[in-house]
Amino acid sequence: MALNNCKECKKEVSTNAKTCPYCGINNPGVIDSNRRIGIVVLVVMICLGIFAFTKHERADYHQSEKVEISENKVAAVAKVKQVVNSRQSLSAHSLLMETVAEEASKIPEQSVLETLPKLPVIQELPKQATLEQQDNAENIYSADTSQTMVMHMLEYALNADGLSHESVLQETKLQIENLAKPEKGNKKAARVINLKGLAALKEGDFNKAVELFEKANKLDASDVEIINNLGFSYLKKGDFNAAQQVIISALTLSPGRTTAWENLGEVFGKKGEVNKALACFSNAYRFSKDRLTLHQYMKGRNQKEDDKRLKQAREKAINWAEKIYLNGSKNIQQQESVRHDLAASKK
Structure with a gap:
């Protein structure tokens, strides 16, 4: 016989007893099955609720922790980048200021001539160049610098005074004009x-003239007249290599400038390079907008010229x-006479 506690008075009774001998309750040894089931179900639900709640809470915690860590990482990386960039900016700024200061300290000691690249050697084209050679020569200058052009x-x-390359000369001039300028x-x-x-040139103080034109060029490197005047001052000073380099620099700004080609012709004439001087003079005539006035100037200069080689080239x-351009000496004389009469009538 099995014993169990009375469900009411809790004293031991038989599970088969119909009434408790102590308190008289019916079926004292049998526990209500529905009650037991309810208790079990309640316990299970409580456990499930606690588990679900803690799981959701843990998930939210981990998610928020991940977001916080990610945000912290982004903030840390951004801060590091900001520090690095600021240091780089400071370093770059410092380096730039040092470079500017260094270059500024050099300006009074540098001349325009020292800033120009070394010029290539001029070589004459063959007088009887083949069409293929001419085509190849036409293709070369397209990739060259303005000075080389x-x-x-x-x-x-140099080849037949340019008459056999007239179109190429004009095309090259246009290409130089389209290049970027200072x-x-x-x-x-x-x-x-x-x-x-100019006043120093007129007084014959060519050293002073060079100094002044260099200062003027530093103020405005785009002024071709100033650069050409500087080259002419070197020419009058007797520094022909410097004059050649500076005048060619002037032609990179204005490849059709007649006075620059005429000055360059004088440089080559003084150096004894008659053919190159003649080539420059021919370009001066070629690009001149008033060939008759230029012709009168050339004749006047040649009458006073003492240098035999320069005089030969100009002649x-x-x-x-x-x-080629002026249709004979008689026609020139007639044009000069008409111009002289017009000038006299205006007076």
């Missing part, structure tokens, strides 16, 4: 110093221009 213009003019500076201040340089250019 100016040298090509001189090379083409930025404009303080033109007004530069021109004031330019006038002082050849004068005779060549009369045949």
Whole structure:
């Protein structure tokens, strides 16, 4: 016989007893099955609820922890980048300021001539170049620098005074004109110093003229007149190599500038390079907008010229221009007479 505690008084009774001998309750040894089941179900539900709640809470915690860690990482990386960039900026700024200071300290000691690249050697084209050679020569200058392109213009003019390369000369001139030019500076201040340089030239103080034109050029490197005046000052000073380099630099800004080609012709003439001088003079006539005035100037200069080689080159250019551009000496004399009469009537 099995014993169990009475469900009411909790004293031991038989599980088969119909009434408790102590308290008299019916079926004292049998526990209500529904009650037991309810208790079990309740316990299970409580456990499940606790588990679900803690699981959701843990998930939220881990998610928020991950977001916080991610945000912290992003903030940390951004801060590191900011620090690095600031240090780089400071370093770059410091380096830039040091470079500017260094370059600024060099400006008074540098001349325009020292900033120019070394010019290539000029070589004459063969007088009887084949069409293939000419085509190849035409294709070369397209990838060259502006100074080299100016040298090509001189090379083409060396061959029959450029008549066999007329179209190439004009095309090269246009290409140089389309290249990027130096930025404009303080033109007004530069021109004031330019006038002082011209006065020094007139007085024959060529060293002073060079100094003034260099200062003017530093104020406005885009002014071709100032650069050409500087080259002419070197020419008058007797520094022909410097004059050649600076005048060619002027032609990179204005490849059709007649005075620059004429000045370059004088440089080569003084150096004894008659053919190159003639080529420059022919380009001066070629690009001149007033060939008759240029012709009168060339004749006047040649009458006073003492250098035999320069005089020879200019004389050849004068005779060549009369045949090619000015339609003979008689026609020139008639044009000069008409111009003289017009000038006298205006007076």
